[in-house]
Amino acid sequence: MSTTGQTTMESVESFRARAAAWIPEHLPKIGATGNDDPVTRRLQDQNLDSDNYLLRTKALQGIIYDGGFAGVAYPAEYGGQGLTAKHMHAFNAECRGYDLSGLGAYGMTFGMIGPTILEFGTEEQKERHIRGFLTGENIWIQFLSEPTGGSDLASVLTRADRDGDEWVINGSKIWTSLGETGDYGLLVARTNWDVPKHSGISVFMCPVHTPGLEVMPLRLVTGSTGFCQEFFTDVRIPADHLLGTLNDGWTVASRLLVHERNSVGGGSQYWAQPYSGTQGEGAMGGEPAPMEGRGARRDDLVELADANAKAKDPYTRQLVAEAYVAAKVGSHLGPRVAQGMGKGVLPPPAGSFLKLFNSSNQVRRSDISMVIAGTPATVWETDDRSSEGRGLGYLFRQAGSILSGTSEIQRNIISERVLGLPREPSLDSKVPFNQVRHNTMPTGTEN
Amino acid sequence: MSTTGQTTMESVESFRARAAAWIPEHLPKIGATGNDDPVTRRLQDQNLDSDNYLLRTKALQGIIYDGGFAGVAYPAEYGGQGLTAKHMHAFNAECRGYDLSGLGAYGMTFGMIGPTILEFGTEEQKERHIRGFLTGENIWIQFLSEPTGGSDLASVLTRADRDGDEWVINGSKIWTSLGETGDYGLLVARTNWDVPKHSGISVFMCPVHTPGLEVMPLRLVTGSTGFCQEFFTDVRIPADHLLGTLNDGWTVASRLLVHERNSVGGGSQYWAQPYSGTQGEGAMGGEPAPMEGRGARRDDLVELADANAKAKDPYTRQLVAEAYVAAKVGSHLGPRVAQGMGKGVLPPPAGSFLKLFNSSNQVRRSDISMVIAGTPATVWETDDRSSEGRGLGYLFRQAGSILSGTSEIQRNIISERVLGLPREPSLDSKVPFNQVRHNTMPTGTEN
């Protein structure tokens, strides 16, 4: 990366020391109150508490930017620090004990969309948008999946039609994470219908709060939400919001997916979640999570078996151990795959091992918990949130095997790109898209 | 069926009465000795005992033929009785208590090959060959599968080349049941290589004991045999041994497979195994096997659990019950599928449900028996045949899911022909066979 105008790079240790000195003065401690922590008091004074979680998160990112620690590996000319992933991990490690869990909202922005803009953006776009998120002002999201598309991401039906200096967008996107939080969305739309499907797609930078764009929370089987669906009705975007080359958007989108894989897999140089008390086990790469002491946290299923007085039942013991074994094996698979890819022994698509393995484990674990819980997982005392959660969790059992790439797609990837088995015959990649069989866009949801 | 020259057909009850009168005088009782049963003594006097099982079987069929009860539904002009399946089942039911289990060797002959000869044979061929097996003289087998063909039965590489008044056969067949017992084989061979694969096949009636035809028992993973492989080296067959039209053998072979399905499924009008004491549960159609009293025979796995002092172990109980449940459900699936096909609610390919279901049960049951048995299923006292059998059975676990149509083929059949899902694209059915990718015939076995 070019670091024009910089002198020699600051060492990781020097950077770490600066961070260690700065953090206690500027970031809120976990569990602190306004009485014992001036930073927390300052945030409270500005009403930046859990009731204003999004504003608080943006303010925290702003503080980090002002302190000179935002976008550690982003180029300095766009507001970053021009340093390396090692520096970033050092900063994050120093953040242990501080309440930055809200910054997860920037994960997609920093880890996936930022790098894509760096790669494909014009100088002007980079100037504007990279700094725009490093300061905390804009959270970015992706307008990628469509209700008609499913696993076939290139079968985009959302259309962008040129009208003077603007593009007019019509269509629908779905499964958008942070749909109600985002300020800008990276939008994939079809701009040419007379060429094969991968050749008529373009990518736009689309403001979320704009006329004609309706963002609706998507209600899930559990009754709760967590993703959004968007409806675009004659949404107008300035022509200069095109990212990359017109009709070459599949290239842009493919790189976006690579950055997604890196970021989710822990291999992004641009983003890693600062350590926080709420972070789960099994994160790959970055700073390793501390080894949990034996018995430090008991497996949920052990608790469940205890609560049901089944901990001594041999059948229950087999089931709990099976789930525990699978989880433990999974916790060793992550580092192994990361190591294999790092050493070039495993190709990048081997990342699909993890998604497939862990989502299968989720399925089996949900089943086992239902077996142990029995009737109360489907009929519960109204104050028994744990049983209710178990039952609803069972309804949502497949989500991990569907969202962000179905298990079927993972199996295709592994068999074709890791094992070298013949690819599925593609019936649509060489034919003009308007002659291809595809699903038709619904006129609206059936809600 | 034409019954030229016959007057009105004998009623089932009259036929049954005749059979009931004839049988005790002519057929050997189960468990009888020469001292208490004259029929058994007669057979012993001719050395037709278990040491000469094949000769005894042929002699028994001869006795039935001479008695006028052979080939009940076969046309009278070829030596049959010109009656119906109902008559056949009546005769078989009357045979209860008599030792006719050896007649199973004629199942393929009567149920599959006979009907095919009836359909495609010339008058002369029918005259000669139908009577030839009704009298017990000839047992027929199928030369169908090839080492190179697997599930793709039409990719026949065994060749038949015309030379004057003869066909010259070269190639190999495998997985032949009764290979060492058969007198004639129905042989599928390629007679034209310049047309698509289904269009260049012919079917021949091939004597088994003929120069150049080597029948070798096939050694299985268990160390035992049970099937044969045959090697054809310039085997010469008279031209008039062609069955059906030259190059239209796929039609003949397809009908053969239909008759196989009917016969195995219990729906053949030409063949049902006479009731014998050794017959297992779960036979479909024909006379229903008597309902077993509760607890009449305990599940093998219950015995195994008892023997391992695990009958009170909750985990073992779950496993045994799982296997028992699957077997019991399977025993109800057979009659249901037969009924559904009989009523036209299920299409004939629904027969694949049974093969798929029962072979999957076998796999799971083998696994469960290994779990319960533990170490002794892999290291045993040399006189412990039961443990040895369990271990070897595990090695052979997949056989039921492979032989006579793999589970993969059953799943194709069900998904395409029962559920109407799109067929797999066929890359070879429209192209001359010599231009198609196929496996190459090995020069011999690697033994």
Add this chain to the structure above:
Amino acid sequence: MDLDLSADQELFVETTRRFLEAECPIVEVRRLHDAEVSFERHYWRKGAELGWTATLVPEDDGGGSVSGDGLLDLVLVAEEMGRLVSPGPLVPVNVVAEAIVRSGSAEQRAEVLPGLVSGELIATWAFAEEDASWDAAGVKLTATEAGDGWVLAGTKTFVQDAMAADLLLVTARTGDGLSQFLVPADAAGVSITKLGSLDFTRQFGRVDFADVAVPSSAVVGVVGDAGDDVERQMQVALVLQNAETVGATSTVLDFTLEYAKDRIAFGRPIGSYQALKHRFADMRTWLEACHGTVTASAKAVQADADDASELVSVAKAYIADRCPAIIQDCVQLHGGIGVTWEHDLHLYLRRVAQNAVLYGSVSQHRERVAALIGM
């Protein structure tokens, strides 16, 4: 569904199906949920007119069935109700009706059966307790003789339609044996608490009995000897439940198959992908096996055959294992839409997952089978 139906039975099925499609389509089921209503009384009375509550009751008592085999007829209704995840106390009312027919006094028959048959009266069976063992050993609620009557003390739970019920058939412990009592839901000392339910087309209650006094005329059958009655009630409940589960699963597999034929990915229907085709083939095979075991077990219970207990548990252990698995794979085959509220899949999954554990789970029925086959 049994493949050997009489013309009368086919008409019976057809009538029920048309009624449900017209009066209680899925949008209506969703409306009931939003309104927190378990089922509408007028809907239930109409169902009763169609025969849903009459088939286990002799004609002399105002009942009657189309085939003479009342349970086999009722299986057809249960399967149809599964197809549309229909609401209503089919299992509870029929279990109680059958119990009264079998062991009720003349007074009980006269007082209770007409109302159940007409659909005016709702009754339910209060059997399971907190340990959810669904067996005789789990019955801890006590009935103690007191003067001319009995006093019930204890707690029943997982009681379907307890809030809607007029009458409760309560299984109680009397010394070493079990006894059953018919208790009005508004009897003094009875209090009913609504529970949460995964299947929101149904409502369940916990029923606390604080020294509830009932007269001796409330006893159903013989005091201390209700074991066989309870077993029979369990069999009837399971046969109907299994049929309903299979009906629901069959519908899901059907519409998923249609979806797979229509839905395009990479230029061709997803149903053309062999990996999916093979899963459909397995599921279709299992479903046929489910139908077979429902029919076999229903016939055994209808005939009161020696192996009825075993076949009912075999059916439950198989169906409650396979059917939820089939529906979950159908969710997977639908992709994202399959985990949204908007799609009907979850209504079926809720029903089938709940049926899988009510009246005993897979592992509980495997355990029962193990005991029955001599382990």
Add this chain to the structure above:
Amino acid sequence: MDLDLSADQELFVETTRRFLEAECPIVEVRRLHDAEVSFERHYWRKGAELGWTATLVPEDDGGGSVSGDGLLDLVLVAEEMGRLVSPGPLVPVNVVAEAIVRSGSAEQRAEVLPGLVSGELIATWAFAEEDASWDAAGVKLTATEAGDGWVLAGTKTFVQDAMAADLLLVTARTGDGLSQFLVPADAAGVSITKLGSLDFTRQFGRVDFADVAVPSSAVVGVVGDAGDDVERQMQVALVLQNAETVGATSTVLDFTLEYAKDRIAFGRPIGSYQALKHRFADMRTWLEACHGTVTASAKAVQADADDASELVSVAKAYIADRCPAIIQDCVQLHGGIGVTWEHDLHLYLRRVAQNAVLYGSVSQHRERVAALIGM
């Protein structure tokens, strides 16, 4: 295989692989079977020269390992031996060597280790008894103090290479505790009976001890306090066994994959059928997980970490569940040829199926895990 090997380790693997491919290819394994020979002594001595018996023995005792982490080096050998279903007492000899190094007396070290390291001496561990529980509770054979020594009475079975062994490490019960003894295989009162074995590249024996007298110098470690030694021996055995199983399974999956790419059905390679592709993808994923858990558990045992017991049982419970399943599906993918004697598949299946139960089965190790996680 661990992905983080040193250059020395890679050379070590390569040497072993080349030796096995040259000296003991599968045809040789089949020849041994026909000749009813478990392994040839000269083959074993050559293996010993390559380091197969030295890595757990300190340099002072004549051993040594390439990396300093002897068990991790030995895992590499075990995996290679799995790849060719190689014969030889790798597990028994190394378990005994490790036990002597850990708890043997100076005399025992001097007398036994040089022979084990050179391959001249064969030792095996006699642990399991008829109940095949593979745990301390299953040890019923008694050692009773008598004069200056001990008398052993009882029966050990499932003892690998008992017939070939010169020395037996016998785990015995002494009161409440366990004690271990080194017993010459030809000691008076020891009789060895050959057993049948699913894996015919191995031989096993039952060993009867009819009041076998041994001197006190035969005690290994502390009388009555051998529990930790036994646990450690079990860990070493399991790590090596698991590595071998994964090596064998990896080979089978590799050649099955090649077969699927070459074998044509209906005009295209069977590996182009999606249903098969997806099964390969699952199997490949499980296999990677198997490698990961072997490495993690081996490192824990090497480091004598607190969670070594748990990780070893986790690995065994996972590997012994998945690997036989993978090989059986490879049999299925091969079709008919996969169930013939002629094909090598069954040699691997025999090895892996046997490893799945020796030193404890899936269910036994799940039970161990359950206990370790506080159930």
